[in-house]
Structures are given as structure tokens and as C-alpha cells.
Amino acid sequence: MAREGASYHHGDLRAACLQAARELLEEDGSAALSLRAVARRAGVSATAPYRHYADRDALVSAVAAQGYRELAEHLSAAHPSPATPDDLAAVAVAYVRFALDHPALFRVMFAEPCDPNNEERVSATIAIWEYVRAIVHGTFPDADPDALSTSIWALVHGLAFLHLDGKLDASSPGVVADQVGDAVRALFAASPAMSRTATTPPTPES
Amino acid sequence: MAREGASYHHGDLRAACLQAARELLEEDGSAALSLRAVARRAGVSATAPYRHYADRDALVSAVAAQGYRELAEHLSAAHPSPATPDDLAAVAVAYVRFALDHPALFRVMFAEPCDPNNEERVSATIAIWEYVRAIVHGTFPDADPDALSTSIWALVHGLAFLHLDGKLDASSPGVVADQVGDAVRALFAASPAMSRTATTPPTPES
DNA sequence: CGGTCGATGTATGCGCCGCGCACATGGTAG
DNA sequence: CTACCATGTGCGCGGCGCATACATCGACCG
Numbered sequence: 001m002a003r004e005g006a007s008y009h010h011g012d013l014r015a016a017c018l019q020a021a022r023e024l025l026e027e028d029g030s031a032a033l034s035l036r037a038v039a040r041r042a043g044v045s046a047t048a049p050y051r052h053y054a055d056r057d058a059l060v061s062a063v064a065a066q067g068y069r070e071l072a073e074h075l076s077a078a079h080p081s082p083a084t085p086d087d088l089a090a091v092a093v094a095y096v097r098f099a100l101d102h103p104a105l106f107r108v109m110f111a112e113p114c115d116p117n118n119e120e121r122v123s124a125t126i127a128i129w130e131y132v133r134a135i136v137h138g139t140f141p142d143a144d145p146d147a148l149s150t151s152i153w154a155l156v157h158g159l160a161f162l163h164l165d166g167k168l169d170a171s172s173p174g175v176v177a178d179q180v181g182d183a184v185r186a187l188f189a190a191s192p193a194m195s196r197t198a199t200t201p202p203t204p205e206s
Numbered sequence: 207m208a209r210e211g212a213s214y215h216h217g218d219l220r221a222a223c224l225q226a227a228r229e230l231l232e233e234d235g236s237a238a239l240s241l242r243a244v245a246r247r248a249g250v251s252a253t254a255p256y257r258h259y260a261d262r263d264a265l266v267s268a269v270a271a272q273g274y275r276e277l278a279e280h281l282s283a284a285h286p287s288p289a290t291p292d293d294l295a296a297v298a299v300a301y302v303r304f305a306l307d308h309p310a311l312f313r314v315m316f317a318e319p320c321d322p323n324n325e326e327r328v329s330a331t332i333a334i335w336e337y338v339r340a341i342v343h344g345t346f347p348d349a350d351p352d353a354l355s356t357s358i359w360a361l362v363h364g365l366a367f368l369h370l371d372g373k374l375d376a377s378s379p380g381v382v383a384d385q386v387g388d389a390v391r392a393l394f395a396a397s398p399a400m401s402r403t404a405t406t407p408p409t410p411e412s
Numbered sequence: 413c414g415g416t417c418g419a420t421g422t423a424t425g426c427g428c429c430g431c432g433c434a435c436a437t438g439g440t441a442g
Numbered sequence: 443c444t445a446c447c448a449t450g451t452g453c454g455c456g457g458c459g460c461a462t463a464c465a466t467c468g469a470c471c472g
Contacts, residue, residue, distance in 0.1 A: 010450075034429060045451045047431075052449095056430065110371055111317035125373060150365075150374065151389040155357065158364025165316055167331060168356060183357040216421075240458060251422045253460075258420095262459065 014052040016042040021063045025104040033060060033108065060108060061118035067102070067109040068124035072131055074098050082135050085185060091135065092156045092184045093177045099160035100170060106160070129153070155183055220258040222248040227269045231310040239314065241265060266314060267324035273308070273315040274330035278337055280304045288341050291391060297341065298362045298390045299383045305366035306376060312366070335359070361389055 010016065020041035021033055035056050036046045053059040078094030079087045099106040132153050137145040159180050163170040170176050216222065226247035227239055241262050242252045259265040284300030285293045305312040338359055343351040365386050369376040376382050 013449080035431090036429065046429095047433095047452085048450050050431075107317065110367060111313065129373070147388060147392075150368075150385060151361065151392055154364030154368055154374075154389060155361040156364065157368060158360030158362065158366075159356075160364075161316065161367060162356075162360055162363060167335070168360075179356060182353060183360060186353075186357055219420080241460090242458060252458090253423085254421050256460075 010042075010044060010048075013042060013044060013048060016044075017049050017052060017059060018062055018066060021059060022066070022105070025063070025108065026102065029104050031104045031107040031111070033063070033104075035059060057115055058118070060112065061115065061121045063105070064109045064112075065118075065120040065124040067105045068121075068128055071095070071098050071109075072128055075131065081138075083138055085139060088135060088139050088152070089181045089184045092152070092159075093180045095156045096160045096163060096176060096180050097173065099164055100173075100176065103164055106164065110157070110161075152184065156180065159183060216248075216250060216254075219248060219250060219254060222250075223255050223258060223265060224268055224272060227265060228272070228311070231269070231314065232308065235310050237310045237313040237317070239266060239269070239310075263321055264324070266318065267321065267327045269311070270315045270318075271324075271326040271330040273311045274327075274334055277301070277304050277315075278334055281337065287344075289344060291345065294341060294345050294358070295387045295390045298358070298365075299386045301362045302366045302369060302382060302386050303379065305370055306382065309370055312370065316363070316367075358390065362386065365389060 017038050020038045024033060024037055024041060025031065033056075035049055035053075038059065039046045039049050042049075049059065053062065075091050075094050075098075078091050082088050082091050129149070133145050133149045136143070136149045136152060140148060159168070162168045163176060168179065223244050226244045230239060230243055230247060231237065239262075241255055241259075244265065245252045245255050248255070255265065259268065281297050281300050281304075284297050288294050288297055335355070339351050339355045342349070342355045342358060346354060365374070368374045369382060374385065
């Protein structure tokens with residue numbers, strides 16, 4: 001309810017905070033994200049967000065969880081149903097692109113000494129993992145999906161961070177795409193060798 | 207000079223701050239690192255460190271740079287002169303181990319939206335890169351050393367972060383070592399395929 | 413040997429932060 | 443209509459980064 005009225009009790013502060021946080025992250029690359037700035041942005045008092053988020057960490061986790069969902073969406077958009085190594089490479093490139101296009105958000109998602117207890121965050125992470133795993137399994141039915149997924153995710157994730165931190169040349173999207181594509185394709189060549197490794201699945205704390 | 211006297215002007219606050227910062231990072235896993243806490247630890251007033259570090263970022267960068275040096279040392283210790291894929295895998299395991307043993311320091315080194323202008327930091331990073339490159343080149347003389355180094359560093363770096371964030375099972379050193387070893391060895395099998403890729407060397411901003 | 417000077421550390425203050433606590437507001441259930 | 447309780451406000455505490463003004467003491471020079 002509460003149609004137009006941006007007046008008395010605000011209506012949906014919870015969502016508004018998330019939105020405000022996202023905007024702040026996009027605007028300046030810093031992953032700082034102060035609760036007070038979010039409140040200001042949402043047009044409420046500094047302490048109002050505490051009605052919806054236990055503490056700063058909770059808000060950050062909510063933002064991160066939304067980031068995971070958007071990342072998954074972005075990956076799907078890169079290729080509807082990846083089935084070949086090249087398709088998979090395209091998805092990998094999309095992953096790194098997401099990191100470079102939303103640096104602050106990406107840092108919030110992965111670079112914070114986050115509290116793994118947050119359920120929303122954990123489940124969103126698992127969703128990503130299973131998405132990757134499904135693609136890998138579809139593309140390489142013979143390989144151990146867990147092991148290969150781990151390798152690919154780690155490789156791509158590492159590339160994303162190294163680019164983000166200026167440790168690798170990220171000057172142009174083309175260069176980045178080449179680097180990522182090459183690296184991933186290189187890993188693919190190794191996939192048969194991995195069919196016996198027994199990497200454990202992700203246990204985001206149990 | 208100033209032998210025993212911990213009295214008037216302190217002697218070497220610059221080093222003491224670094225030391226204090228390191229201790230704080232090791233003690234609680236948080237990568238927060240407040241300048242005031244460092245000052246307190248060093249037994250000086252809150253603003254004293256500013257005589258030696260322009261701002262918080264400068265101190266953080268100094269700590270990070272020392273971290274890079276220690277990491278390089280730790281890698282060397284893992285294997286004096288790696289020459290085989292297995293040797294290289296051992297170095298990779300050491301890299302991840304370093305991250306898990308010094309989580310806060312590792313985050314400071316890589317997960318901060320750091321200012322890449324800091325010269326100490328940049329040069330320490332380059333040193334790491336060249337170290338990795340040299341090993342890779344010695345182990346795989348036929349592969350494009352830049353491309354393969356990039357892939358390996360990214361893979362290992364990604365594994366480190368994924369473990370650090372609880373996205374992969376890091377419950378026991380053995381499990382971690384297996385995962386890292388498998389992933390790296392898998393990449394090795396692909397090295398011949400990489401001889402034509404033209405990955406650019408690290409240009410930590412130019 | 414005494415005075416000056418510059419490097420180093422201190423004191424104080426500003427604005428921002430996370431967050432606890434008492435209080436105001438207004439939609440809704442009885 | 444009224445009492446209730448979710449939601450939002452105001453205020454205050456301690457901690458933070460950092461600028462500015464001031465104190466201290468070793469070194470250097472006459």
C-alpha cells in the first residue's frame with residue numbers, strides 16, 4: 001500500500017536503503033558505505049535504517065547478496081545456455097567485466113572480512129556456485145564438476161581481483177577479454193586430467 | 207642512537223608504527239587498522255604517526271609493501287629453486303597458506319581500494335610478479351611466460367580469496383593443499399597451448 | 413659554553429562515523 | 443474511539459581521520 005505518498009512513514013525504507021547503498025557504491029568507487037550516508041540519501045534520520053538492519057554489516061550483506069544475484073543475471077545474459085568452452089569463456093569474461101564495471105560493489109561482495117553467518121549472503125553465494133557448476137558440468141560432462149568449477153571460478157575470480165587492483169593491465173575491455181579468454185581456454189585443455197581429483201564442494205561454513 | 211632509553215623522542219617511530227600495525231592485524235582478523243590504535247600501541251599520541259606517514263593510506267601501503275616482501279620470502283622458503291610443476295605447485299600452496307595464516311594482512315595487501323600511486327607498494331608488487339614470472343619461465347621455458355604467469359597467479363590468487371571468504375572449504379590445511387595442488391597441476395597440462403597468447407605484462411599504472 | 417633551529421612528539425578541536433536509548437507518530441486491531 | 447506497536451526522530455557517547463598550534467630536545471654554530 002502507500003501509493004504516491006512520500007510523506008509520513010516512508011513506506012518501504014528497507015528497499016530504499018538498499019537502493020541508496022547501491023547508488024552510493026556506483027557513484028564513488030570506494031567501498032566505504034556509511035550507514036549515515038545511506039540514511040541521508042534515503043531522506044530519513046541517521047538511525048532509521050536500524051529498524052530494518054541490525055547493524056552496518058547486515059546492510060552490507062544485503063547489498064552483497066543483491067550483488068550476487070545481479071552477477072548471476074549478468075552471467076546468464078552473457079550467454080543463455082553455455083555449452084562449449086568458448087561459451088564458457090564468454091561467461092568468464094562477463095564475470096571480470098562485472099567486477100570492473102562495479103568495482104565498489106564487487107569489493108563489498110568479496111573483499112570484506114564478511115560475517116559468513118548472514119544467511120542471505122550465504123545462499124546467494126551458493127546459488128552462484130551451483131550456476132557455475134551446472135555450466136561446467138554441461139560443458140565438460142566427463143570432468144569432475146566440483147574440481148573443474150573450483151579451478152575455473154578461482155581463475156576467473158583471481159583475474160577479476162588482479163585487474164581490479166591494477167596488478168594486471170585493465171586499460172581496455174579488449175585487452176581484458178583477451179587475457180581472460182586465453183587463461184580460461186588454457187585451463188580447459190587440462191580438463192581431462194582433472195577427472196579424478198576430489199576437491200570438496202563449497203561448505204560456506206556449516 | 208638512543209640505546210635503551212624509551213623516554214623522550216622515541217627513536218624510531220616509523221618502524222614502531224609498522225610493527226604495531228602488523229601486530230594489530232595479526233591479533234584480530236579485521237583489516238580495520240586505525241591510525242589511532244597504532245599510535246596507542248606504539249605508546250605515542252594519536253597524531254604522532256603523521257610525522258612519518260602522510261595519512262592513513264600511507265601507513266596501510268607501507269604495511270602492505272612489507273606484506274609483499276614477507277610473502278615473497280615465504281614463497282622462497284616453500285621451495286628454494288622450483289624447477290618442476292610439482293615444485294611450482296608447492297609454491298602455489300604456500301601462497302594460499304600465507305593468505306590463510308595472515309588473513310588481515312592479506313586483505314590489506316589486496317582487498318583495499320588502494321591508491322596505486324604509492325611507490326613502495328607498486329615496486330613490491332612488481333617484485334612479486336617478476337618472481338613468479340622467473341619461476342614459471344624456468345619451469346616452462348617453451349610457454350609464454352607472461353601469459354602463463356598471469357594464469358597461475360590469477361588461479362592461485364583466486365583460490366586464496368575464495369578460501370579466505372569461506373567460499374571454499376578451508377577447514378584443514380590438507381584439504382586446501384590438495385585443492386590448490388590439483389588446480390595448479392591442471393593448468394600446467396595446458397601450458398603448451400598458451401605459447402601464442404599475448405597477455406600484456408603488469409602495468410601497475412603508468 | 414650558550415643560544416638557536418629544526419625534527420619530532422603533544423594538545424586541542426572539527427566533522428564524520430556506528431550505535432544505544434528515550435521519545436514522537438500514526439496505521440490498525442479491539 | 444482508543445490503545446498498541448511498528449516505524450521513524452533526537453540526542454548523546456566514544457572512536458575515527460586529520461588540520462592546526464604548541465612543546466621538547468638533539469645538533470649545530472658562534
